[in-house]
Every structure is written in C-alpha cells, then in structure tokens.
Amino acid sequence: DAGVIQSPRHEVTEMGQEVTLRCKPISGHNSLFWYRQTMMRGLELLIYFNNNVPIDDSGMPEDRFSAKMPNASFSTLKIQPSEPRDSAVYFCASSLRQGGGNTIYFGEGSWLTVV
Amino acid sequence: DQQVKQNSPSLSVQEGRISILNCDYTNSMFDYFLWYKKYPAEGPTFLISISSIKDKNEDGRFTVFLNKSAKHLSLHIVPSQPGDSAVYFCAASPYGNKLVFGAGTILRVKS
Numbered sequence: 001d002a003g004v005i006q007s008p009r010h011e012v013t014e015m016g017q018e019v020t021l022r023c024k025p026i027s028g029h030n031s032l033f034w035y036r037q038t039m040m041r042g043l044e045l046l047i048y049f050n051n052n053v054p055i056d057d058s059g060m061p062e063d064r065f066s067a068k069m070p071n072a073s074f075s076t077l078k079i080q081p082s083e084p085r086d087s088a089v090y091f092c093a094s095s096l097r098q099g100g101g102n103t104i105y106f107g108e109g110s111w112l113t114v115v
Numbered sequence: 116d117q118q119v120k121q122n123s124p125s126l127s128v129q130e131g132r133i134s135i136l137n138c139d140y141t142n143s144m145f146d147y148f149l150w151y152k153k154y155p156a157e158g159p160t161f162l163i164s165i166s167s168i169k170d171k172n173e174d175g176r177f178t179v180f181l182n183k184s185a186k187h188l189s190l191h192i193v194p195s196q197p198g199d200s201a202v203y204f205c206a207a208s209p210y211g212n213k214l215v216f217g218a219g220t221i222l223r224v225k226s
Contacts, residue, residue, distance in 0.1 A: 004158070033213070041218060042204065103149070106159045107158050109158055
C-alpha cells in the first residue's frame with residue numbers, strides 16, 4: 001500500500017510568490033496533519049483535519065498560510081505571499097483516527113526554500 | 116511555549132553500548148507518548164509508543180520508560196548500532212487529540 005505522498009519534493013521560489021504544497025494521505029485514513037520542521041522548533045503542527053474538516057488550525061503561523069482538504073484523498077497547504085522565513089521542510093501525515101492512541105504516518109516531506 | 120522538550124540536541128554513542136534519549140513534558144493531560152525516528156531526506160517513522168497506564172514498553176532493542184510523576188520519558192536502545200544514527204523525536208498527546216513533538220535529538224552511533 002502506498003504511503004503518504006507529497007509533492008513537490010523540493011521547491012525554490014522567490015519571496016512574494018505563491019507556494020502550493022500537495023498531499024495524498026494513505027487510503028482509508030480519516031485524519032490528516034500538516035507539520036513544519038525547522039532547526040529551532042523541531043516538528044510543529046500547523047493544522048489537522050478529521051474527515052476532511054479542519055479541527056485545529058492554531059498552529060498556522062499567520063494569514064499567509066491556508067490549508068484545504070476538498071476530499072478524503074487530497075489536501076493542499078498554500079503560502080501566499082511566501083517569505084524567506086517560511087523556508088523549512090513541510091510534512092503531511094495521516095492516521096486512521098484523530099490523534100492520541102494512534103500512530104500517524106508521515107510523507108517524505110516538501111523542502112521549501114524561499115529566496 | 117514548548118510542551119514537549121528534548122534538551123539534548125545531540126548524542127554520540129559507541130556501537131554496542133546503550134543509547135539513552137530523554138524527553139520531558141509539561142502538560143499533565145498527555146496520556147500517550149511516542150518516539151519517531153527520522154533519517155535525512157525522509158519523513159519521520161514510528162518507532163515505539165507507551166500509554167500512561169504503563170511505565171515501560173519494550174520492542175526488541177528499544178525500550179521506552181515513562182515516569183509520570185516526573186513528567187519524563189526516555190528511550191533506551193541496547194545495543195546501539197550504526198544504523199540507529201538518526202534524529203529521534205519524542206511526541207505526546209492527550210487522548211483523542213493532536214500529537215505534540217519535541218525538537219528532536221540527533222543520535223550518532225560510532226563504529
């Protein structure tokens with residue numbers, strides 16, 4: 001069975017441009033998470049969905065960030081406009097059910113560099 | 116305000132010896148704890164977990180210990196192998212809610 005699939009794997013963009021990261025969760029999983037990894041803060045949860053509905057977006061840094069999950073097999077994380085401090089690895093993850101007591105499975109990440 | 120803290124950014128251990136990775140948490144509502152391992156250019160992968168009703172869980176060379184009164188957990192790897200070299204993330208969750216991760220500890224196992 002395929003794991004969590006993310007695209008693009010690498011993105012280099014100029015400051016001010018829009019960035020869209022994509023994620024396909026594991027089939028049958030009903031919870032989806034977006035994390036960001038930085039050297040200083042490790043893995044930060046940005047937002048998570050349960051059954052395609054956003055449950056907690058308190059980790060989204062600011063209004064420049066938005067996420068959608070139009071159906072059970074697809075989610076996007078958009079940054080508009082992008083800034084150099086957004087440079088990080090963005091991970092999508094999914095699980096069979098929300099949070100505690102269950103394992104979440106990560107994709108390989110999208111490496112974003114904003115210059 | 117980090118609720119899950121891994122105070123050692125890195126750890127270096129000789130092959131065959133024990134590796135001990137530590138994690139502290141502040142939220143007393145956390146009742147499920149996990150360790151993830153991450154290799155460069157890959158996503159984190161689940162390693163081992165423990166619920167708050169236990170104080171120890173073992174899986175092969177990996178053992179996780181939980182001390183609820185101290186709000187502390189540790190991961191022991193015995194014996195350590197060069198392939199264990201990776202970043203290890205501690206994570207915690209209040210039941211039915213999101214996972215909160217620590218900043219990670221880089222483990223280097225020298226042969």
